Amino acid sequence: MDELVMFYRDLAEVCVENSNLKEALSYRLKALETLEMSTKVDNFRDIEVEAAIDKRLLSVMYAVSLHPAEPALAFEKLDNGSDQMLVGIGYSEISMLYKETTAISLLKRAHVLLQKMPEKQQYSEGIVSARIGWLHLFAGEATQAIPYLDNASVNLKDIVGPYHYEVxxxxxNLGVAYLELGKPQTAALMFLVAKGIMDVSLGPNHACSSQFKT
Known part of the structure; x- marks a missing residue:
C-alpha cells in the first residue's frame, strides 16, 4: 500500500478521534485520490477493494457531518450496502465518533458481520473485539470485557504472531479486568504475559514496555 495513502488515512483517523470531521473528510478524500492515481500496487483487485472502502467510509462521514441530528441516515447507507465486509469496517469507523455505550453497540454490529467474513478478515475482527473489550473495561464492565479480550487475543495471535505489541x-487489559473482578493471581499472570510480549516486540527499555506491570 502506498505510504502516502496510509499517511492520509492515519491523519483522518486522528481527526475523527478528536471529533474534527471536516478535516477527517479532507484527509480521507486525499487518501482516495492518491490511491486511485497509484501505479505501484501490483494487484488491481487490491486497489478496487481499498478504494471501495474509502468511498463507503466517505459516504458515511458525509452523512454524519451533514445531518448531525439524524445519524440513522449514515447507518442506512451502511445497511443498504452489498459488501458486508465494508459494512463491518464502516460500523467500526463510525464508532469512533460516539461515547462508550453507542460505540460498543456499533462495534458489536461490526463484530457480528466480520465474524462471517473469510479468514483474511480475522485481523479486523480481532481489532474490533479488542476495542469492544477496552470500552467495556473503561465503562467499569469487566465481566463483559473479558470474552471480547479473550477473542481478540486468539485472533490477533493467529494473524500477527504471539509477540506483537497489539497482543x-x-x-x-485482561490483567486490569481480572484485577477489577478481585482475581489478583489471574491478573498477575496476564500482566506478566503482557510485559513479556512488550519486551520482545518493542524492547524492555521502550516507553510502553516500561509502563507495563510486572
Whole structure:
C-alpha cells in the first residue's frame, strides 16, 4: 500500500478521534485520490477493494457531518450496502465518533458481520473485539470485557504472531479486568504475559514496555 495513502488515512483517523470531521473528510478524500492515481500496487483487485472502502467510509462521514441530528441516515447507507465486509469496517469507523455505550453497540454490529467474513478478515475482527473489550473495561464492565479480550487475543495471535505489541495491550487489559473482578493471581499472570510480549516486540527499555506491570 502506498505510504502516502496510509499517511492520509492515519491523519483522518486522528481527526475523527478528536471529533474534527471536516478535516477527517479532507484527509480521507486525499487518501482516495492518491490511491486511485497509484501505479505501484501490483494487484488491481487490491486497489478496487481499498478504494471501495474509502468511498463507503466517505459516504458515511458525509452523512454524519451533514445531518448531525439524524445519524440513522449514515447507518442506512451502511445497511443498504452489498459488501458486508465494508459494512463491518464502516460500523467500526463510525464508532469512533460516539461515547462508550453507542460505540460498543456499533462495534458489536461490526463484530457480528466480520465474524462471517473469510479468514483474511480475522485481523479486523480481532481489532474490533479488542476495542469492544477496552470500552467495556473503561465503562467499569469487566465481566463483559473479558470474552471480547479473550477473542481478540486468539485472533490477533493467529494473524500477527504471539509477540506483537497489539497482543500485549490486549493481555494488559485482561490483567486490569481480572484485577477489577478481585482475581489478583489471574491478573498477575496476564500482566506478566503482557510485559513479556512488550519486551520482545518493542524492547524492555521502550516507553510502553516500561509502563507495563510486572
Amino acid at each position: 500485549g495491550f490486549v493481555y494488559n
